[in-house]
Amino acid sequence: MSDEPGDQSPENVGARFDRLPATADERVVEGRPTRAEVLDWWDERFGVAPETFAAHTFWERGSGKIWAFADDVASPADIEGLGMAVLRTRREHWKPTLEAVQRFGDAAERNVVTLSREEARDFVAGEDQELDWDGDWGYLVVEHELAGEPEPLGVALYVHGELRSQVPKGRRRDL
């Protein structure tokens, strides 16, 4: 889907937005995730259906940081922001952002942990907590009940019986 192959450098350029290739066949920059891989990941990890992102284009800016944009423009786009950062793919285990989980996480069907109000308070304050969880280890969607319905709150890392809050410092609150 890269419309100007001649314009595309073979390596990722960190300061601009490059649209993700649709599939591996169209990949020019080595190691860049494809749109298909991103959709598969949300589906496999959380059961978020690919249609959830049907209206969004995906872009890389910064090493492995993936953004979702509700429109489309020519790639590359040398600007300061394009939609919302939704995913970090640089490490072995991909990690969704808090903002993506709050926005799209209500479509998640697995690897979702529901916290009590008290536990949610610790989570938002950035504190780790012990938790009985017999599901997968790794990144989980954290939700709690608000105004009568479960509502996604953020991302936690579950390892060794511990739920580790991944709420970024700037988003933490003492409630």
Add this chain to the structure above:
Amino acid sequence: MDVLERYEPLIEDFDAFLAACDRPLPSVVRVNTIKTTVERARAALVETDLTVEPREWHDGLFALPGGNPGTNWPYVHGWLHGQEEVSALPARVLDPDPGERVWDACAAPGSKTTQLAALMDDTGRLVATDNNLGRISALRSNAERLGVTNVAVTHEDARNHSLKPFRAPETEPGSAGAPYDRALVDVPCSCEGTVRKNPDTLDEWTLDHVEGISGVQKGVLRRAVQATREGGTVVYSTCTFAPEENEAVLDYALDEEQCELVAFDIPLDSVPGVTEWQDETYDDSVRKAKRIYPHHNDTGGFFCAKLEVTG
């Protein structure tokens, strides 16, 4: 209050105006309909034991007397954004539709940007420009917290805004993107109207600053008219009472660009724009603009005009 005395010739009930300028404003939040509904946000606030006072003129605008708008559950979920009540007006006047192309020319820190995104149902394209990287960082943080995905952020002087980053896929590199359907020109100003929130704002007031910033305002409004398609809408707004920054800027744009002022209704009390100020006279159509004084609706002060692009 010496600065405000210069407006006595413009304001009918000047004592009520001065008294209102002296009163502090309550914290007000706007419900972010990208992530929730007004009903659920209200239920969540009540569940959190906060007193909620709806502002009747704008659905989803709540005063929180005594509450800190940034430390409660609905805020953490990005359901709320703290915003001065009257500043919710210009996005409503611009009234963008889902799927449109919209430019927010002086966007940071993003209160109006995120409101525009919500009015667009987070679809189409909302280009948000600012010339200050620190403020852009705040804009991006607010947009992400509120779940906005239709915003594209540019760092540039709005007077020289380029459409080139927004050319369509498969078009020639260097060509320009399509013009906007609507543009919001909520310019930096002397901020006299925010005196109820920032009482120090008048201490820094100088006529030099007013005249200097008026030049910037004219440049941004011109660029917005140029970048908007024929038949498209541009809204110009400030939070100042100074005619140099309001009617004079409109008068200039009417002379220099193909546009005209259009009449519009708002659900707040206001008075028309002024056609005479000191030794200046302005085009009669600037009366279609609205001046909102603090004593009208017990809000901050505001100025808002709606223009149609005619060429």
